[in-house]
Amino acid sequence: MKKPHPHVIPRRQALRQLTLMAGTAAALPLMGLLSSRSAAAETADKASKTAVKYQDHPDGTSFCANCANFISGAVAGAPGTCLVVVGEISPKGWCLAYAAG
Ligand code: SF4
Known part of the structure; x- marks a missing residue:
């Protein structure tokens, strides 16, 4: 037999x-x-920042990092995303859709 x-x-x-x-x-x-x-x-499916009057600073003690809709970024303090607002979201931001988390 031939060897391959x-x-x-x-x-x-x-x-x-x-x-x-x-x-x-x-x-x-x-x-x-x-x-x-x-x-x-x-x-x-998400609202624009303009529609919810998003701002990159808190509204008193309400801000994105303590909102139920906020999805944290890779590291603490980094921008994240939001379940209801489109685009990059600052943890220190706020908008009309704020939901105490
Ligand atoms: S709903 Fe508004 S306040 Fe809450 S995380 Fe999204 S952008 Fe921030």
Whole structure:
């Protein structure tokens, strides 16, 4: 029996790898479409800063960091996001949609 060359990939293994690569290549654009669609849907569901009179400073003792809608940033004090207002949100900000948390 002829011994296979050490650098030759068996046909079945090569076909399996090609199938995986083709599947991944086909899925990448779809994943990008889904993520951009999700971002667009998220933006459409949220109020603009203007609509809720967002300001980058507190309103007395009310501010974004102690609002139930605030989603903290990566580190304490860093800008975060908001469940109801679009865009980057300062933890020291405030808006009309403030909800004591
Ligand atoms: S609802 Fe208004 S006050 Fe509350 S986190 Fe969002 S932007 Fe800040």
